[in-house]
Amino acid sequence: MKKIFIILAGIALLASCKTLTKTHIVTVNIDESKITSSVKPESYSVTIKNVVTQQEKNVTSTKATAVIEGVYAGVYNVSIAGSATEDGITKNYSGTVANVSVLADATVTVAAEVVEPALVFKEIYYTGCKYTAPGAEKESNYFKDQFYEIYNNSDNTIYVDGLCIGTVYNRTVNTSGYTYSLPEGEDVKDYVFTQYVWKVPGDGTQYPLQPGESFVMAQQALNHTLDGNTYGKSLDLSKVEFEFISEEIIANGRCTDNPDVPNMLVGHKCGTNKTLQWLTSATGEYYVIWFPEKKIAPENEITFDNGISTFPVYPIKKSDIIDAVEAGKDEASSKNKLYFSPLDDGYLFCPEGNYSFQSIARKGETKNGRLVLVDTNNSNNDFEYKTDPQLRRGGVGAPNWK
């Protein structure tokens, strides 16, 4: 039967003059002339996507050239994504050429340009919860399960290597009458200040975050739902991407290092206090993420004087901040709001307060198969509180870094 089938097929093919479907080779040259940094990406992720079928091929370039084989004739969008780190500062680059007709072997030139990273806080769980420790009669407060989820809200791949996260030091808010030891010529209104800078590890190519993916940083990457231990009853954070653990924290013995989860790096710690854990306030803080323009270094630390005391702080240039969310204790505390445009015009809070097992989550809707989060720089508009803190709410993708 097989032979008969082949013979019939051959007759029919001859009769119908079948045109064999050929594939083509597309060479992508990356134009790096717009990259002013002395360090350029070692390679780029190059994607060619058919605009009709939405099928895509992805390859990694060798330096600034990529060769994609097996491309069927069609109209394609060709895009690139890469990153490079210099002095601990990561810059992302991308470029796209749309509606390229591939009818034969073709060469496409794509210009690499600096990407303004569209990373946003997706969900922040800071309130902690109540739990009853084994053998205890009363409930205790629990806060080691805090987490911060960051989402790629763009259509570009963003390498998060070197991304910094911190909370704004609230004593610095009332700038009137305070003095700051900023370098001469710098305006205090261009800065916010923190006392801890945490940084995502990586050399600039290790942690690509695809559009529609999120990654999670936990205070402690443990399963906080286990019975019979001191981890409370809240969330399983044992498989998140990063945890806020440092050598100093490990040494003081209060926290357990999960060997399967990479540790965040301490970019900078102001002063000489010991870091027992990275505990942010269970009543909310002002959270920021940023890619620093200048290298994070001890010599950048400054002091501010409120007329009574002086405090060491680390300046964060507002123009470097990618996303900021201001959360507070309650509605009445909104009068203490720290900052306005362009960082966050809003102010939100979890109504049950601290240790309520509530979180704040950004709103969004699915467009073209991807969740697009609302980002109007007004947390009142953009966020809502949740009574069920979740990792990757809405089924968003996780990066494949492990």
Added chain:
Amino acid sequence: MAILILGFCTISAGAWDDDNPWRNSLWSGTGNASGLSFKPVNKYHRLKLGGVYEQGAFNLIQEGTGFKGVDFTAEGTANIKKVFLWGRFDFSNTFRDGANYNVMLFNPRPEMPFYVADVNSSNWRYQTYNLAAKAAFPLGEAFALGIDAGYDCGFGAKQVDPRTATYIRNIHVGPSFTFKWKEKNILGVNIAYTNNFERSTPTLSNINIQQTVALMRGLGNCSASTVGGGTIRAYLYKEHCVEGGLQYNYTTSDIDLLAGVKYIWERCDVIHDPTKQEPMGRTITSRIKANFGLRAAKHWADVNLAYNHTNGIEHVKIYDTSPGVNGYVIQASNVMSTYDIIRADAEYRFMPRGKEGPWAFGVNAKYYLESDEYVAPQSTLNGSFVRGGLCADRKIDIGKTMLEIYLEAGFRAGLAGEYIFTSTITSPKLQAIKDDFYPSIAAYYKAHAADVSLRLAYDIPIKKSSIRIIASGAFAKPINISGNRFGVHLGVEYRF
């Protein structure tokens, strides 16, 4: 050629359910009308009114879970001097229930990958009108010319959003020629051209809810779109078919043998939006058919073989806004999917006392194989089954009337049924296309099933005419999948 509505063919309702001189003529199905000049059909006229009802889940999912309708047929022959004429008119009005994954196509079929599908189960309504005629002109004792002609049109309407109004029209013309020598041999050749046109226009009853649909390209590969807001407009199917056939007929006083072979080439262009004329794809189909027929006093046999190969061709297109163009330009075309189908059926009938005798016994067999492939990312659908049946026919004279009882039992063995899909469907609303639609086709092919059918025909002679009342029913029960299918058919025929 006539527009057929899928449905009752799902189950066997008796191979001899339409016993008439035309159907039993060896030349009637060849497409060569000129052969009728040497082998004319006995003069007959008939009017038939029928009704059909079918229900059950054992069928292809696009065909729906139910089917009911009425049909009317007027058919007959005439001779004007030496010219033999045959003509037929059919009308049908049918309802299909629970059809899935089809927004556009009047008659969904494996060889047409370019259409719009949704995930809303829907009813459809249809009306069809078919006209067919043949004429055979003898040219002396050894030659004859013939002509086939046909005109069909139909209307369909999907009843659930996104709802669709479809119009289909076919025109067919086919000249033919036969040569006879030594009284026993007839050689025939025919060509034909058919032009098929279909226009399907989607609409919404509730314009406040846009409907997500899939623009299908073959084997589940699709792009998401919406009906509503002017996104999807009418689809046009423009098809040209050319055909060539060769027949050989050998006749003695004892037997009548006919062997024929036919080749059909079809090109169908699928176009979206009559204004913008967006090319959605093209199919090129080659069909090879062979048939063999034997008529002897006690033995009848028919064998039909068909092989279809279809290329699903996708276009690389751009919208050119240049002055004077302002329309879609096809830059290249590629064969991205192929569809191979083999159909074979054979039937043998033994009549101990000849055609008019009281008993007839028969065996029949059917084989179906489908092998479809989408090139990249590669997806495949393979399915095949074979069915065998035993049947008996008994004619009982009751006074001047006659009752004919036909009984058939068969078993279908599913040989293969596998669907492999390696692509992705981005829209969450359309995941059922890969999870339900195509897997259900594979499961249908692979199903084993037993079936039984019964047909009663009662002939009442009235002077030189007769009335024939027909009632038939069939039931099929699959073994390795759930569901069943049953159908009944009632008809009244007036022959004169």
